[in-house]
Amino acid sequence: MAVITPVLERADANLPQSLDRLFDLVRIQSISTDPGFKAECRKAAEWLVAELRALDFDASLRETPGHPMVVGHHAGANPSAPHLLFYGHYDVQPVDPLDLWEAPPFEPALKEVEPGQKVITGRGTSDDKGQLMTFVEALRAYKETKGSLPCRITILFEGEEESGSPSLKPFLEANAAELKADYALICDTGMWDRETPAISAGLRGLVGEEVVVKAADRDLHSGLYGGAAANPIHILAGILAGLHDGTGRVTLENFYDGVEETPSDIRAMWSKLDRTAEKFLGEVGLSIPSGEKGRSVLELTWARPTAEVNGIVGGYTGEGFKTVIASQASAKVSFRLVGRQDPGKIRESFRAYVRARIPADCSVEFHPHGGSPAIQLPYDSALLNTAKAALSEEWPKPAIVIGMGGSIPIVGDFQKMLGMESLLVGFGLADDRIHSPNEKYELTSFHKGIRSWIRILDALAA
Amino acid sequence: MAVITPVLERADANLPQSLDRLFDLVRIQSISTDPGFKAECRKAAEWLVAELRALDFDASLRETPGHPMVVGHHAGANPSAPHLLFYGHYDVQPVDPLDLWEAPPFEPALKEVEPGQKVITGRGTSDDKGQLMTFVEALRAYKETKGSLPCRITILFEGEEESGSPSLKPFLEANAAELKADYALICDTGMWDRETPAISAGLRGLVGEEVVVKAADRDLHSGLYGGAAANPIHILAGILAGLHDGTGRVTLENFYDGVEETPSDIRAMWSKLDRTAEKFLGEVGLSIPSGEKGRSVLELTWARPTAEVNGIVGGYTGEGFKTVIASQASAKVSFRLVGRQDPGKIRESFRAYVRARIPADCSVEFHPHGGSPAIQLPYDSALLNTAKAALSEEWPKPAIVIGMGGSIPIVGDFQKMLGMESLLVGFGLADDRIHSPNEKYELTSFHKGIRSWIRILDALAA
Numbered sequence: 001m002a003v004i005t006p007v008l009e010r011a012d013a014n015l016p017q018s019l020d021r022l023f024d025l026v027r028i029q030s031i032s033t034d035p036g037f038k039a040e041c042r043k044a045a046e047w048l049v050a051e052l053r054a055l056d057f058d059a060s061l062r063e064t065p066g067h068p069m070v071v072g073h074h075a076g077a078n079p080s081a082p083h084l085l086f087y088g089h090y091d092v093q094p095v096d097p098l099d100l101w102e103a104p105p106f107e108p109a110l111k112e113v114e115p116g117q118k119v120i121t122g123r124g125t126s127d128d129k130g131q132l133m134t135f136v137e138a139l140r141a142y143k144e145t146k147g148s149l150p151c152r153i154t155i156l157f158e159g160e161e162e163s164g165s166p167s168l169k170p171f172l173e174a175n176a177a178e179l180k181a182d183y184a185l186i187c188d189t190g191m192w193d194r195e196t197p198a199i200s201a202g203l204r205g206l207v208g209e210e211v212v213v214k215a216a217d218r219d220l221h222s223g224l225y226g227g228a229a230a231n232p233i234h235i236l237a238g239i240l241a242g243l244h245d246g247t248g249r250v251t252l253e254n255f256y257d258g259v260e261e262t263p264s265d266i267r268a269m270w271s272k273l274d275r276t277a278e279k280f281l282g283e284v285g286l287s288i289p290s291g292e293k294g295r296s297v298l299e300l301t302w303a304r305p306t307a308e309v310n311g312i313v314g315g316y317t318g319e320g321f322k323t324v325i326a327s328q329a330s331a332k333v334s335f336r337l338v339g340r341q342d343p344g345k346i347r348e349s350f351r352a353y354v355r356a357r358i359p360a361d362c363s364v365e366f367h368p369h370g371g372s373p374a375i376q377l378p379y380d381s382a383l384l385n386t387a388k389a390a391l392s393e394e395w396p397k398p399a400i401v402i403g404m405g406g407s408i409p410i411v412g413d414f415q416k417m418l419g420m421e422s423l424l425v426g427f428g429l430a431d432d433r434i435h436s437p438n439e440k441y442e443l444t445s446f447h448k449g450i451r452s453w454i455r456i457l458d459a460l461a462a
Numbered sequence: 463m464a465v466i467t468p469v470l471e472r473a474d475a476n477l478p479q480s481l482d483r484l485f486d487l488v489r490i491q492s493i494s495t496d497p498g499f500k501a502e503c504r505k506a507a508e509w510l511v512a513e514l515r516a517l518d519f520d521a522s523l524r525e526t527p528g529h530p531m532v533v534g535h536h537a538g539a540n541p542s543a544p545h546l547l548f549y550g551h552y553d554v555q556p557v558d559p560l561d562l563w564e565a566p567p568f569e570p571a572l573k574e575v576e577p578g579q580k581v582i583t584g585r586g587t588s589d590d591k592g593q594l595m596t597f598v599e600a601l602r603a604y605k606e607t608k609g610s611l612p613c614r615i616t617i618l619f620e621g622e623e624e625s626g627s628p629s630l631k632p633f634l635e636a637n638a639a640e641l642k643a644d645y646a647l648i649c650d651t652g653m654w655d656r657e658t659p660a661i662s663a664g665l666r667g668l669v670g671e672e673v674v675v676k677a678a679d680r681d682l683h684s685g686l687y688g689g690a691a692a693n694p695i696h697i698l699a700g701i702l703a704g705l706h707d708g709t710g711r712v713t714l715e716n717f718y719d720g721v722e723e724t725p726s727d728i729r730a731m732w733s734k735l736d737r738t739a740e741k742f743l744g745e746v747g748l749s750i751p752s753g754e755k756g757r758s759v760l761e762l763t764w765a766r767p768t769a770e771v772n773g774i775v776g777g778y779t780g781e782g783f784k785t786v787i788a789s790q791a792s793a794k795v796s797f798r799l800v801g802r803q804d805p806g807k808i809r810e811s812f813r814a815y816v817r818a819r820i821p822a823d824c825s826v827e828f829h830p831h832g833g834s835p836a837i838q839l840p841y842d843s844a845l846l847n848t849a850k851a852a853l854s855e856e857w858p859k860p861a862i863v864i865g866m867g868g869s870i871p872i873v874g875d876f877q878k879m880l881g882m883e884s885l886l887v888g889f890g891l892a893d894d895r896i897h898s899p900n901e902k903y904e905l906t907s908f909h910k911g912i913r914s915w916i917r918i919l920d921a922l923a924a
């Protein structure tokens with residue numbers, strides 16, 4: 001019997017209680033983007049501190065100008081094993097539109113959706129509370145079986161990931177000595193499919209900008225002023241419509257500086273994966289790739305930069321009609337970056353593009369959000385290969401190395417500020433509806449996720 | 463002493479009580495577009511019925527599928543004088559954004575803004591409660607002075623004018639015999655300036671359409687799907703941006719069918735009016751005409767058709783950021799029509815234009831609103847000339863005949879369904895902020911408006 005078999009068995013036996021604990025955490029409404037939920041964010045942090053202390057961590061809540069961090073330290077049983085830093089985030093996305101949820105978002109439940117397939121429902125179950133708890137529960141199984149942890153472990157949970165992590169960089173800077181480890185483990189990504197675990201090696205960066213176009217100094221009656229007064233919605237629509245050309249390329253000046261074509265061997269590997277546009281988009285009711293023409297959906301979402309409007313509002317949006325010309329209209333626009341695209345230059349290029357389209361009697365305001373470059377992790381490091389082998393033991397199919405559409409800025413910060421290589425392993429699925437109503441996390445993701453970390457910890461500590 | 467001098471004096475003496483009554487009416491929150499205010503609309507109608515009965519009208523509240531009508535009849539003192547129908551509306555626009563109001567919108571007040579210049583503040587004070595009460599108070603002064611009214615008068619108040627008047631046409635049809643009079647008087651328009659009364663002869667029509675663009679069957683994470691999945695905000699922005707060409711003309715097919723150039727003598731008259739782009743737009747913080755190039759602001763707002771987006775919403779619009787690709791986005795678009803433009807054909811042309819721009823894996827929904835052709839009243843009828851002379855007696859400067867940017871569909875209905883010519887006289891000012899926060903009505907508009915109707919009634923009854 002392998003040395004870790006009892007640990008895995010303990011994790012299996014613990015599962016009902018592990019679920020209860022996850023439910024407790026999901027019930028806390030830790031929406032970080034909405035100031036109305038500030039106290040709930042703190043509550044989630046306090047809950048995690050208590051959990052870590054129960055596992056003999058020297059854990060504490062650490063204040064920031066925003067939501068608090070949770071930091072915990074455990075020496076582990078083996079001083080010669082590598083020191084690992086684990087990162088996750090306890091904050092969650094807003095839940096609107098609430099009426100599209102089949103069950104209240106903060107009342108988690110276990111639901112059998114197919115015979116043999118159970119899901120954990122609720123906001124944050126997949127992003128990222130369910131994921132971070134796979135690691136915590138793996139540690140618990142270890143501690144309960146072996147009396148200690150296999151190596152020295154530092155834990156960092158933040159509460160602002162969904163808000164652009166404004167406090168993270170200063171916190172890493174101020175606490176670099178305390179947080180520096182040999183490797184960082186991050187659990188905020190997905191599987192390739194239900195049977196195939198994945199390690200993410202490429203991550204797109206992110207630049208966000210809110211644009212507010214201002215025209216008249218008050219809302220106007222479109223009967224009195226229509227046809228003569230500037231309409232900020234028209235101006236904004238023109239700006240947003242002009243962001244892409246007819247081939248789907250982003251039109252901003254110098255936007256593609258630092259973007260390189262994906263190596264042909266990587267594209268060849270990706271082309272063998274069964275991720276056609278029909279399948280990938282079919283899952284969400286679409287079928288036609290909307291971005292740059294002539295590229296696969298994997299390339300579009302993993303290796304190409306984008307400009308997406310995430311929200312727009314202006315004028316009268318209530319029931320019925322109001323023939324008004326609004327005094328202002330606004331949009332939230334985000335750019336996903338790849339390669340060596342410079343977030344600061346992209347932001348400036350966008351602002352210049354917008355300013356050039358504002359009539360002389362109107363004005364524009366910008367509110368920046370986030371700003372992180374893309375990350376490319378090595379495709380064949382020791383860390384990655386060890387984890388790949390461990391994951392392949394646990395799941396029906398061998399682990400693969402993939403790109404990633406989203407951005408996890410902390411990977412770059414760990415690299416630059418703490419000189420740590422990161423391992424990105426997660427157990428989410430494409431249909432988890434993260435950031436949408438009816439978010440869920442597969443019970444299998446949770447259970448085998450816990451078991452996966454036990455195997456990875458064991459392999460890395462060896 | 464002219465025969466009407468005692469009536470005018472009575473109106474002057476009544477002014478404080480007239481104001482109290484207007485305040486009572488303004489306090490009723492009769493927002494017709496919002497179903498939450500249905501009971502308040504009914505209350506406003508009932509209040510008006512009681513007011514008319516107090517003036518010896520045979521008045522009643524008349525049910526419709528929407529908000530009720532108010533109809534009242536008075537035989538008048540002189541059976542050989544013309545029978546006049548007066549129309550106004552008791553419903554008001556929504557009040558959002560509420561935080562921009564300096565005082566609660568339904569707590570009317572009299573406020574001195576400059577020495578000698580008092581304004582009545584509150585939603586509906588100018589559009590249209592203050593205006594319709596000028597007529598009611600004129601009748602009261604008549605009745606109190608002469609014991610009766612100078613001619614037979616029928617009154618029609620509706621409660622759905624700000625919602626596109628869905629019940630009006632069926633009501634006119636069903637009650638044509640009861641409502642038919644010799645002339646219709648409508649008080650829902652404005653003065654040329656503080657000293658110059660105006661009679662409106664040209665009114666633009668209106669077609670409204672709400673467009674809902676639907677893409678994925680759920681909101682998507684822009685990191686996972688960005689660059690591959692259709693973004694309905696992009697599609698909608700493209701549609702709206704394409705509605706106008708570089709010269710400001712509307713691009714819809716056959717849009718300008720039935721639009722004729724304004725006769726040169728009319729344009730010459732308008733060009734003498736001191737309404738430059740700088741002045742007209744300067745009042746609202748703008749300076750550059752935004753519509754068709756090479757035309758004056760008077761022509762743009764009185765005699766040219768328009769396409770205006772009145773509202774847009776999609777994706778995340780709360781505080782902070784949410785990197786979501788929305789499942790849908792919607793806009794409310796309205797067209798102002800002139801000449802013989804056909805509302806039905808404009809609507810179809812718009813829908814065809816939109817449908818042609820919806821990707822094959824997305825869909826679109828339309829929700830129609832309103833639909834009325836433009837109206838052109840004669841420039842030199844007996845009715846108009848009589849009113850023009852009466853108004854010129856009351857105000858510092860002679861009355862002028864103007865075009866009008868907004869649409870008052872009932873004018874066309876009166877013409878087509880009841881064979882009545884309408885007279886459009888109103889006392890609103892361009893800076894009344896109708897449909898906006900901080901709506902007001904000048905005390906002078908109210909006071910001299912009452913006096914103006916006394917003079918017009920006297921002249922028409924003679």
